[in-house]
Amino acid sequence: MVSTPTRHPRRKPALRPHPVAKRSTPTTQAESSPGPAVVEPPPERTGLVGKFVRLWRFLEGSDKQTSGSSYYMILGATLALTAIGLMMVLSASSVESIAKAASSVEPTDEGAIVFDFFFKQSMYAVLGVVMMLVLSRFGPRMFKILAWPGLGVAVVLLVLVLIIGESINGNQNWIRIGNQSLQPSEPAKLALALWCATVLERKRGLVRDWKHALVPVLPLGGVILLLVMLGGDLGTAIILGMIIAAALFFAGAPMRMFILLGVVGIAAAFGATLLNSTRSTRIEAWLRLNCESALDPCFQSNQGLFALASGGWWGVGIGQSRQKWNWIPEAHNDFIFAIIGEEFGLVGTLVVIILFGILAVATLRVARRYTDPFVRILMGSIMVWLIGQAFVNIGMVTGVLPVIGVPLPFISYGGSALTFTLAAVGVLLAFARRMPPAVPEPAQIASSMEKSKRTP
Structure with a gap:
């Protein structure tokens, strides 16, 4: 009997449980996309180098650097104005340099003398840019540390001006050091802005009381103004007064106090x-009361207006100014804006004004981002200093204001003015480099919440 093999039944595969679909949660783009590889920070340095690095970070006050468009707006406008200033100093001072070389008894290199003002201004521009870049690396702590020593140095220099200073055009405002001269009132502007911001930041809410707002800002700041006035420089004293007023305004001082300070300031200027x-002769010339006299005190202002008028829309061309041929006194200094209007026309003057406007707008954009009152007060004071001085100079050249001898920032000839003006911009850049992110306004937050509720 043959047995047939039995077939084993095919085993059915084991049933696997069907996976239950889990409810997916919405993931953001940052969660879904693979993030960057985490790089471990380098180990902290030890020894003397490590101590120096930690001290530098402490003085900076923040390691986070968020340079934005405002930073480059401030830097670009400053460098553009400085370049325009160097070009116009070369153009406006060439005639005076040629006349100086022709009247010299000793044989001189005429080519070197023609470029004398330009070479000096370029040297101070390089020095100012270096100071600007150095100060742009500092933080609020470092500026607060420099406030009191800076004010002390400014007072000492202003006292030295009255003792050993050199008088030019009736103003004793320079100290001669070899072939160079220093104008101590220029570093005093930056020192006063730093000091006012430091003092008012410590008072904070007490500034609402006029007694705390005025003391010690007005007594010690008044010492700086008095020393400058004793040297005979009313124009610089007005700019210093604007710096003090701006510091009090951005600190939140009561508005009624500014009315009293304005009346006192006008009375003091009138008495001076x-x-x-x-x-008094300049004021009469501004009012056109003594233009027919033999001295002709209206000559400078009239020639400045003639230069602006002859420039027309597009100007007569760079280097082609006619009024600079000994018609406008101080053509490369206080009245350099008139030479810009003659050689580049109305378009050139508008470019200069727009650059100052860009500087002001960018400074305000940075200051509004900060909640630290020290930063706001300091940036506001420097902005009023630079823009206010430019307004006074342009108003002086166009006849809106009397001639008070205030140079145009970044553009007029003057080593001390250019160096410390660029240094002040370095302070602005220091805060623009660390500008905090924008905080949404309450209205924007409410509207975004309403939109999120409406969307399913």
Whole structure:
């Protein structure tokens, strides 16, 4: 009997449980996309180098650097104005340099003398840019540390001006050091802005009381103004007064106090004008009361207006100014804006004004981002200093204001003015480099919440 093999039944595969679909949660783009590889920070340095690095970070106050468009707007406008200034100093001073070389008894290199003002201004521009870049690396702590020593140095220099200073055009405002001269009132502007911001930041809410707002800002700041006034420089004293007023305004001082300070300031300026024959003559020339006299005090302002008018829309061309041929006194200094208008026309003057406007707008954009009152007060004071001085100079050249001898920032000839003006911009850049991110306004937050509720 043959047995047939039995077939084993095919085993059915084991049933696997069907996976239950889990409810997916919405993931953001940052969660779904693979993130960057985490790089471990380098180990902290030890020894003397490590201590120096930690001290530098402490003085900076923040390691986070968020340079934005405002940073490059401030830097670009500053460098553009400085370049325009160097070009116009070369153009406006060439005639005076040629006349100086022709009248010299000793044989001189005429080519070197023609470029003398330009070479000096370029040297101070390089020095100012270096100071600007160095100060742009500092933080609020470092500026607060420099406030009191800076004010002390400014007072000492202003006292030295009255003792060993050199008088030019009735103003004793320079200290001669070899072939170079220093104008201590220029570093005093930056020192005063730093000091006012430091003092008012410590008072904070107490500034609402006028007694705390005025003390010690007005007594010690008044010492700086008094020393400058004793040297006979009313124009610089007005700019210093604007810096103090701006610091009090951005600190939140009561508005009624500014009315009283304005009345006192106008009365002081009026008294200083009456006590000085040169100032009273300039005021009369501005009012057109003595233009027919033999001295012709209206000559400078009239020639400045002629230069602006002859420039027309597009100007007569760079280097082609006619009024600079000994028609406008101080053509490369206080009245350099008139030479810009003659050689580049209305378009050139508008470019300069727009660059100052860009500087002001960018500074305000940075200051509004900060909640630290020290930063706001300091940036506001520097902005009022630079823009206010530019307004006074342009108003002086166009006849809106009397001639008070205030240079145009970044553009007029003057080593001390250019160096410390660029240093002040370095302070602005220091805060623009660390500008905090924008905080949404309450209205924007409410509207975004309403939109999120409406969307399913």
